[in-house]
Structures are given as structure tokens and as C-alpha cells.
Amino acid sequence: MAQSQGWVRRYAKAFCKGFFVAVPVAVTFLDRVACVARVEGASMQPSLNPGGSQSSDVVLLNHWKVRNFEVQRGDIVSLVF
Numbered sequence: 001m002a003q004s005q006g007w008v009r010r011y012a013k014a015f016c017k018g019f020f021v022a023v024p025v026a027v028t029f030l031d032r033v034a035c036v037a038r039v040e041g042a043s044m045q046p047s048l049n050p051g052g053s054q055s056s057d058v059v060l061l062n063h064w065k066v067r068n069f070e071v072q073r074g075d076i077v078s079l080v081f
Contacts, residue, residue, distance in 0.1 A: 031063075032063060032064075033062075033063055033064060034060055034061060034062050034063055034064075035060075035061050036058060036059070036060055036061070037058070037061050038056050038057070038059075039057045039059055040056040044057075044076070047076070048076075059076075
């Protein structure tokens with residue numbers, strides 16, 4: 001019984017260490033580098049979501065390109081309010 005509690009305690013400690021390191025890294029990455037978004041509906045047809053409202057596309061939003069003003073003609077820009 002004592003060995004099983006020690007194993008659980010070590011596992012919980014390792015999980016907490018990993019969790020408290022991984023969450024801030026993931027939040028910073030999604031906020032500063034890039035994030036994934038889903039495009040639904042007819043707003044971007046025919047470039048994205050060509051099948052209509054029944055399907056959706058997944059896009060990668062690159063935050064660095066916009067921050068460094070590297071937007072070119074033909075790029076799709078997403079605005080968040």
C-alpha cells in the first residue's frame with residue numbers, strides 16, 4: 001500500500017511540473033507565433049470552404065508576418081476585435 005501511494009505521489013508531482021511548464025509555453029506560442037482557426041460558412045468562398053456551409057477548412061494564422069508587416073497581395077488577413 002505504501003509503495004502504491006509513493007508511485008501516485010511521484011506521478012502527480014511530475015504531472016504538475018510538466019503542466020505548469022507546458023501551459024505557459026503553449027499560451028505564449030498561440031498568442032505570439034501562430035494559432036489554428038476554423039473557417040465556416042460562405043464568407044471566404046471560393047478560396048476557402050468551397051463545399052458550402054456543410055464543410056469547414058482549418059487555417060494557420062501566422063502572427064509574426066502581420067507583426068513584421070510582411071503582408072503581400074493575395075494573403076488572407078484575419079482581424080480579431
